[in-house]
Amino acid sequence: MAPKPYDAVLLASFGGPEGQDDVIPFLRNVTRGRGIPDERLEEVATHYRANGGISPINAQNRALKAAMEAELSARGIGLPVYWGNRNWAPYIQPVLQQMYEDGHRRVLMFSTSAYAGYSSCRQYREDLGVALRETGLEGKLEVDKVRQYFDHPGFIEPFVDGVAAGLADVRAQLADADAPVRIVFTTHSIPVSDAEAAGPRDLAARLAAQWHVDVYTAQHLSVARAILARIPEAAGLEWSLVFQSRSGAPHIPWLEPDINDALADYAAAGTRGVVVVPIGFVSDHMEVVWDLDTEARNTCAELGLAFHRVPTAGTHARFVGGIVDLISERLAGPGGQALLPGRASAAELGPWYDVCRPNCCVKVMRDGTVRPTIAAVDSEVGVPQP
Numbered sequence: 001m002a003p004k005p006y007d008a009v010l011l012a013s014f015g016g017p018e019g020q021d022d023v024i025p026f027l028r029n030v031t032r033g034r035g036i037p038d039e040r041l042e043e044v045a046t047h048y049r050a051n052g053g054i055s056p057i058n059a060q061n062r063a064l065k066a067a068m069e070a071e072l073s074a075r076g077i078g079l080p081v082y083w084g085n086r087n088w089a090p091y092i093q094p095v096l097q098q099m100y101e102d103g104h105r106r107v108l109m110f111s112t113s114a115y116a117g118y119s120s121c122r123q124y125r126e127d128l129g130v131a132l133r134e135t136g137l138e139g140k141l142e143v144d145k146v147r148q149y150f151d152h153p154g155f156i157e158p159f160v161d162g163v164a165a166g167l168a169d170v171r172a173q174l175a176d177a178d179a180p181v182r183i184v185f186t187t188h189s190i191p192v193s194d195a196e197a198a199g200p201r202d203l204a205a206r207l208a209a210q211w212h213v214d215v216y217t218a219q220h221l222s223v224a225r226a227i228l229a230r231i232p233e234a235a236g237l238e239w240s241l242v243f244q245s246r247s248g249a250p251h252i253p254w255l256e257p258d259i260n261d262a263l264a265d266y267a268a269a270g271t272r273g274v275v276v277v278p279i280g281f282v283s284d285h286m287e288v289v290w291d292l293d294t295e296a297r298n299t300c301a302e303l304g305l306a307f308h309r310v311p312t313a314g315t316h317a318r319f320v321g322g323i324v325d326l327i328s329e330r331l332a333g334p335g336g337q338a339l340l341p342g343r344a345s346a347a348e349l350g351p352w353y354d355v356c357r358p359n360c361c362v363k364v365m366r367d368g369t370v371r372p373t374i375a376a377v378d379s380e381v382g383v384p385q386p
Contacts, residue, residue: 001144001354003332003339008080008104009072010143011065012092012124013112015085016055016285022088023048026055029087044247047290057285058088060314061112064283067320068110075324077331077339080104086127093131100141107143108330109374110323112282114150116352117198117216119190121148122361122373129372144354145375146326147343150219151226151350154322155313159223159277160230162310166275167233173306179272181306182238184259185224187280188287189243190216192253200357203349215349217241217255222348223279238271244296245287259291260299273306281312288312330354 017026027041048055065083072079080102084095099107109128113120125145132138149155163183170181198204199215207218220241228234242262243255257265263274276296278288292309300307313319328340343351353360356376364370 001330003330003337004106004108004144005332006079006106006108006144006327006330008082008099008102008107009068009327010092010095010099010107010109011061011068011081011083011112012109012128013061013083013085014057014285015088015091016057017048017088018054018058020049020053023053026088047286050294051286051289055286056289057283058085060283060285061085063315064112064320067315068323071320071324072327075328077324077328079108079327079331086124092127093135096128096131096137096141096143097135100135100137105141107141108327109143109145110326111145114148114155114282115187115216115219115280116148116150116361117190118194118361118363119188122356122363125356125373125375126371128374132374133372143374144330146330147354148352149322149326150223151345151347151352152322152326153344153346154319154325155282156223156226156346157230157318158313158316159227159279159310161316163227163275163277164231164233166277166308166310167231167237169308170273170275170306173308174273176272180238180270181273181275182240182266182271183228183234183275183277184262184266185220185227185239185241185277185279186244186259186292187220187241187278189246189255189258191248192255194361194363195255197363198361200353200360219349220279222350224277226347227277227279244291259296263296263299263303263305267303267305271305273308274300275308275310277310278312283314284312 017023023045024038024041027044061083065081069081082095082099084090084092086092111124128143132141171177195214195216204215207213207215211218224241242257242259244259246254276292278292281288297307325340325344329338329343331339333339345351362370
């Protein structure tokens with residue numbers, strides 16, 4: 001996409017509860033339309049209850065927003081940053097309305113999900129498309145989206161620092177310096193059907209034929225390889241990609257193996273320590289704090305495995321700089337050219353698309369329709385699909 005004179009940035013995220021009374025209403029938002037009773041939601045709520053009913057994600061986003069504002073200011077880029085969530089306050093709809101009332105007309109959105117896929121990309125585009133329609137701002141407020149950035153150096157390099165430190169920590173925990181250590185990359189599991197629908201159809205077909213994996217999995221494997229290539233201490237070590245945080249009906253297939261099952265297999269095969277790398281996550285929200293720092297850590301303790309969890313990118317200076325790089329490659333300066341020429345990429349399959357291809361990561365709703373989107377070229381939005 002050609003650069004544009006955007007006048008504001010929207011930091012879009014998932015959202016999370018900020019107190020015990022928020023937990024069930026938040027989970028109702030997340031599962032809206034699925035008919036899940038509150039009794040079942042309360043089972044999921046135990047993860048939040050154990051942490052005071054507070055997800056770390058909103059505090060993370062406040063810190064990230066402040067860091068983005070500081071980096072933009074340091075570069076002399078006068079764009080205000082707004083923050084809106086899909087599932088909890090501040091909700092995207094009123095934030096869009098506020099942006100319009102503040103005089104903004106061209107908005108560039110950065111979402112806190114790095115990969116292509118329905119939940120990590122298209123659902124953000126759908127929620128923005130629906131919000132513009134419901135607020136009456138469709139055709140009045142233009143919202144584009146920064147490309148998916150799993151491959152960007154600003155996302156990859158913080159993990160490089162973390163894995164190197166993690167290897168040193170696990171070695172220090174082990175009495176035998178030569179004991180087998182494995183690097184375990186982890187990401188959010190998704191339904192197999194969503195994984196198979198991820199990405200443009202031509203790319204998905206090619207990866208299925210050549211790599212025997214879906215686009216979602218291939219992106220994560222490419223990030224893992226890019227990280228390992230930058231760490232001399234990782235040379236020759238065993239590594240793997242696993243999945244976590246599965247939810248939904250048990251009869252629906254999701255990507256596997258689950259991290260806890262994999263850890264048991266590694267211990268049985270002789271592994272004595274693991275460095276867990278949450279490459280599927282931008283910040284330390286509940287799926288990291290509970291599923292890794294609690295459940296996976298406890299699993300390792302039971303198995304006698306040394307454990308180290310690498311930090312997410314969070315507000316790492318390189319990540320924040322990378323976000324502003326992504327904004328700058330889309331932002332037109334006084335002469336009409338992008339403030340940052342080129343599109344940096346440090347992993348296979350990148351750089352990703354500025355405008356999503358037709359039916360990329362599409363999911364047909366129960367009524368047979370596809371929701372309206374932004375940053376897409378879908379030709380049959382909102383009508384039944386074959």
